[in-house]
Amino acid sequence: MYATFETNTSYKYLKETIKALHEPICILGGWAVFFHVNRRFKDAQGREYLGSRDIDLGFHFDKNASAQQIRQSSMAKALRVLQDKLKFKPISFRLFKEIHIETGKELENGEKVPSYMIFPMYVDPIVDFIPKQFKSVFHFIPIDEPLLRFVFENEANREVLEEFNKKLWLPKPEILVAAKISAVRNRDKEHKKIKDICDIFALLWYAGEEPAVLCKKVAMFLTKSEIKESLKILNDEDYEKAARQLGHEQEQIKSIIELLSK
Helix, strand or coil: CCCHHHHHHHHHHHHHHHHHCCCCEEEEHHHHHHHHHHHHHHHHHCCCCCCCCCEEEEECCCCCCCHHHHHCCHHHHHHHHHHHHCCCEEECCEEEEEEECCCCCECCCCCCCCHHHEEEEEEEEEECCCCCCHHHHHCCCCEECCCHHHHHHCHHHEEEEEECCEEEEEECHHHHHHHHHHHHCCCCCHHHHHHHHHHHHHHHHHCCCCHHHHHHHHCCCCCHHHHHHHHCCCCHHHHHHHHHHHCCCHHHHHHHHHHHHC
16 A cells, blocks of 8 residues: 555654653554554464554643643644654644655755655644644644544543553544544545555454444444444445455455444
């Protein structure tokens, strides 16, 4: 799905990012799925689960946080580390580096390289709430994921693991599935939609719980109508492309994912 260079580079910078930030560090998106399922997937298939191109980090805000509280938040501290220490550059709501595809080296400002030789390495800070004063402090509007609040409000909704000698918080599989289902309906890039299908199935099949049990837990975070609305946009071609990535039959993937709407 993604080039090995891209996922290896992303993993390299995930490691650097985790080592540089203060714990606990909340990991979302594709790398969170990877940490949940990789061991069982590798045992079953003899290969690593699909990596991610981007790094998604989760942060908590009180919806009524003042400008001063926002400036002193864990996100503010993380952004300073990412920009000042790791040299990521801000672009809109994201941080990025440009990596030369052949050498793996970070490109310097003004260095001229053909665009097809550049891999943009993104870090996306994601918040549970966007306080009113957020834009006045950071000068951008972040990605928000309302389901993230459950991870910060209740330890039962997160798993804690140690990776790269740091404590990580992972949303429980049911929250990641719910977030992926919500995201898939708005995907404008095919590869992201296919990756969502892969991640949803992998969480249902490889996260260590019976799929039917996990589906019932997902229903605590999304209504059946919301789930059905999202799954409607998935077609047989999408499932077939996901099957090629996962090493499972197309019909199996489809039937397991459709358990969510029953």
